[in-house]
Amino acid sequence: MSKLFCFGLGFSAEALSARLKRAGWEIAGTVRSEEKADRLRALGYNVVQFDGPADKAAVLEPLQGATHLLLSIPPRDGDPALELFRSELAGLQSLEWIGYLSTVGVYGDHEGASVDESTPPKPEKERSIARVEAEAAWLALGEEIDVPTQVFRLAGIYGPGRSAVEKIKDGTAKRIVKPGQVFSRIHVEDIATVVEASIARPRQGAIYNVADDEPAPPQDVIAYAAELLDVTPPPEVPFEEADMSPMARSFYSERRRIMNDLIKSELKVALAYPNYRAGLRSLVPPKG
Template sequence: MKLMAFGLGYSATAALRRLAPKEAIGTTRSAAKAAALAPLAEMHLFDGSGGTADALRPALSGVTHIIVSIAPSEGSDGGDRVLPVLAEALADRKSLASIAYLSTVGVYGDHGGAWVDETSDCRPKSARSVARLKAESQWLAFGARVGVPVAVLRLSGIYGPGRNAFVNLMEGSARRLVKPGQVFNRIHVEDIAAAVERAFATKAGGLFNITDDEPAPPQDVVAYAAELMGAPPPPEQDFETADLSPMARSFYGENKRVANGLGKSALGLAYAYPNYRSAFDRMWAEGSWR
């Protein structure tokens, strides 16, 4: 395996560690991040511009697998940042066997708390989710054109080491916002890595929700973490009157329960962290939350 990771961030790094490819190429927009990630992969600076694409082309020789984890550009011309400048270079790679595109369940938009699956209507509300849905279509079309399977992995709220309610409680930033009826799904970063591994192993193409089994109210998640820590939970706050950034408030404008059955059946994915309680129990016991 020679792995190309466009956007070697939190989730893609977990996938790279799990896959342990013979060769790994990664991109980031930050020179500091590139230096920090250099022990894991041959790093290149890439921001979607033609200049950074030209510098990256030689590294694509022999690439067998691709992970795309770059946020799309927004606006009327928004969409994927990779394909406009590298589609033809990637199409010429006869070695290419499989692509995993890391997307978001945000593309479903608001469904009033109802269950959604991969056949449900997409009603994205935010500009970022509209752009993400367009990028999904672009990668699926590219895969169809070149005959390479593209697995679009729609991820729910990501947590794992260094990013979780324990950390927020320790830092004093945890909040228990209460909006009646509001639920969110979550996904541990190691289950994302496992989903990428299974997508590559099965050479699956299409849409897959990668999310836990149990959509839950966010205030319950914080309270459970506090209980495990033996710490008092932060007081409940009414969502309507809480002081929130526009982005934070926008997340609460979408309410849905996301089903994950297709990933289990088609990819053979078995979740190591099927709900927040079992995940937090294990993370706290192992110390893997830090």
């Protein structure tokens, strides 16, 4: 039986796991909270809490027999899974495939120009620099142990319970306008589709941009969510005047258009949600 082990059973890893579980796979992995562990155990997953070296022993049992390994824990002074489990993973004879969920943030700022997988990373933020280092470390491990290892550079992730629709409903949506600003996005179910396709067509060292077909200004996404909910959108606010956290503001310091041709040509992926309008429509029940 195929077995997926996820270091970090987060939003994207859960979407993939649900599909594979329905196909008869065994699912195991780590989470940080006991509440989430209990919820996933109720689904039949073999889940343990992991938040650092003190939890290493608890991870070893569910890791055994894993045929596929998915990494989605952000780097924290290095990649925590690789730092703590490198020797165990190198000796895991059952392992057939490794996938690392990264971010398009590794490309840095391109002033709105298009980037694809041939574009060299030029990370400018500390968190993006750490991602590039983690990508390289996992690809090197894959080469060393002769297990196909793929990197997935994800655009802004949205989906059920995590989208502009929820922001409109709970009153936190802001239409912040910075001329020329666009972001690329990807629906969580399309992430699962891409990773599934990679499992079926593994290629050592592959790097894939995972984004939809239409980079778009963030204020347009908020306005469309409001339209779907038949409510008045929040007023436009110039970027310079917006009340934002330092983290949120940092995202606006980079502009790029993520090209996704490779997932289509090599992995034969057809996106279910090729733009934010299709994705948001799927999250709002039809009227009447």
